[in-house]
Amino acid sequence: MSADIQEFHPVRMSRQGELVAWGVWGVVTFAWVWLARLGSVPAFIPLFWGVLTLMAGGTTLGNWMDARTVLRITPEEVFFYNGLRKVTLPWGDVQKIEVLPSRWGEVVHVWGGHGHFRLRTLSEVRAAGRPGVSTQMGFPRGDHIVRELSRRSGLQVRKEETSGRTYYARE
Numbered sequence: 001m002s003a004d005i006q007e008f009h010p011v012r013m014s015r016q017g018e019l020v021a022w023g024v025w026g027v028v029t030f031a032w033v034w035l036a037r038l039g040s041v042p043a044f045i046p047l048f049w050g051v052l053t054l055m056a057g058g059t060t061l062g063n064w065m066d067a068r069t070v071l072r073i074t075p076e077e078v079f080f081y082n083g084l085r086k087v088t089l090p091w092g093d094v095q096k097i098e099v100l101p102s103r104w105g106e107v108v109h110v111w112g113g114h115g116h117f118r119l120r121t122l123s124e125v126r127a128a129g130r131p132g133v134s135t136q137m138g139f140p141r142g143d144h145i146v147r148e149l150s151r152r153s154g155l156q157v158r159k160e161e162t163s164g165r166t167y168y169a170r171e
Helices: 016-038 044-068 142-153
Strands: 006-008 070-073 077-081 086-090 094-102 105-112 115-120 123-126 134-137 156-160 166-169
Touching: 016 044, 070 142, 077 142, 086 105, 086 115, 094 142, 105 142, 115 142, 142 166
Parallel strands: none
Antiparallel strands: 006 070, 070 077, 077 086, 094 105, 094 166, 105 115, 123 134, 156 166
8 A cells, every 4th residue: 555545444342242242142032932932921022132133233233344444545535434335535525524522532524525424533432330341442543534634635624612523624
């Protein structure tokens, strides 16, 4: 890859949560089948099973998307792909960039005439009530990414609100 092309990937989160979610799903599935054979399935089991299926599936989808996510900055364009969404914006097509503070890093929205993508800058998520238990998520070097996006697209800071929101647009 040439020096003019920069490629970024988000931090890959541990898959331990996904394994736990599918493990709990498996236990509930086994219990449901076992109780069905006995002829006494509580009414909440199918609903609980459905919620667990959505949670485990959502976790798997998130991990799958993270594994495929790439942000590529070239002299001609910015390219974003996450497994479900593919956006290529020539620099002249980038209309605005919004940087919004959030609980887990900043959320960066890049808007163009033919597409939009969103990424999260690096943050650390801590488990409530469990000191020392944390994980990271998002793109490392988020400030560098935002600077490169605004510099290459020719956007300038238009407005910085006290809420922490930063907006980049053409002059």
